[in-house]
Amino acid sequence: MIMRGATAAVIETYYIIACAGAALFGAVVGSFLNVCIYRVPLRESIVTPRSFCPSCRKTIPLYDNIPILSYLLLRGACRSCGSRISPVYPVIEVATALISLLLFHKYGLSWKYGISFIFVSALLVVTVIDIRYQIIPDAISIPGIPLAVLASAAVMGRPWLDALLGALIGGGLLFLVAAGYWLFTRREGMGGGDIKLLAMIGGFFGWQSLFFIVLASSVAGALVGLAIILMKKGSLKYAVPFGPFLSLAAFLNFFVGDVFERLLFFHQGNPW
Ligand SMILES: [Zn+2]
Numbered sequence: 001m002i003m004r005g006a007t008a009a010v011i012e013t014y015y016i017i018a019c020a021g022a023a024l025f026g027a028v029v030g031s032f033l034n035v036c037i038y039r040v041p042l043r044e045s046i047v048t049p050r051s052f053c054p055s056c057r058k059t060i061p062l063y064d065n066i067p068i069l070s071y072l073l074l075r076g077a078c079r080s081c082g083s084r085i086s087p088v089y090p091v092i093e094v095a096t097a098l099i100s101l102l103l104f105h106k107y108g109l110s111w112k113y114g115i116s117f118i119f120v121s122a123l124l125v126v127t128v129i130d131i132r133y134q135i136i137p138d139a140i141s142i143p144g145i146p147l148a149v150l151a152s153a154a155v156m157g158r159p160w161l162d163a164l165l166g167a168l169i170g171g172g173l174l175f176l177v178a179a180g181y182w183l184f185t186r187r188e189g190m191g192g193g194d195i196k197l198l199a200m201i202g203g204f205f206g207w208q209s210l211f212f213i214v215l216a217s218s219v220a221g222a223l224v225g226l227a228i229i230l231m232k233k234g235s236l237k238y239a240v241p242f243g244p245f246l247s248l249a250a251f252l253n254f255f256v257g258d259v260f261e262r263l264l265f266f267h268q269g270n271p272w
Pocket of ligand 1: 053054055056057058078079080081082083
């Protein structure tokens with residue numbers, strides 16, 4: 001019995017170290033996502049040149065480019081020109097670390113973890129760019145649709161048809177919403193970017209996931225929109241981008257989607 005307890009303790013220690021590794025890996029990837037968030041909307045290369053200060057354009061030395069830590073050590077200012085570094089950078093790095101940790105906890109060290117992490121990383125980049133510029137870059141969403149369908153069937157183990165229908169119905173659904181809105185108001189409500197994004201998300205999770213993703217993103221979007229109207233005490237002057245809510249709902253779907261689908265489709269047995 002003592003032996004078994006000791007083995008369990010060793011396994012637990014290894015698991016904690018692996019989780020720390022996953023979080024650390026996430027923070028490093030987050031640092032790269034910051035580069036993507038900054039450069040993709042400007043149509044600049046995400047590979048070269050190396051990271052530089054947006055203020056003085058000086059290349060950031062590697063020792064000042066450590067995720068999260070460098071921001072704290074430099075107290076949020078560039079070493080060479082002293083201009084303020086946006087706190088968005090370390091926030092993205094912490095968020096990516098958490099995403100990696102949670103997905104590792106769910107899938108362990110596997111292809112499913114790797115592919116899911118890439119998928120959510122793309123969603124995080126989309127979210128920040130959509131908040132900042134009110135656009136979802138085609139550079140991510142267009143190749144993202146076939147890649148999501150491929151990943152869904154080849155790695156995540158979903159039937160090809162489910163993934164394909166997910167992309168078609170996801171995109172089609174928002175296309176109809178956009179067309180309807182335009183017919184009634186002659187204004188563009190839902191952007192083409194949202195249509196492509198939901199096609200990508202539906203492709204990744206399969207058509208069954210769309211019930212939860214559409215419901216959760218609409219509820220979250222409506223609540224935040226309402227809060228903004230109340231705070232500004234007036235009409236919604238600028239539209240709230242929908243991409244962040246679709247992305248958030250997609251991330252949540254990893255953890256509650258199964259339960260929701262089992263309840264929805266009246267599967268046998270205890271859904272929990
Ligand atoms: Zn600088």
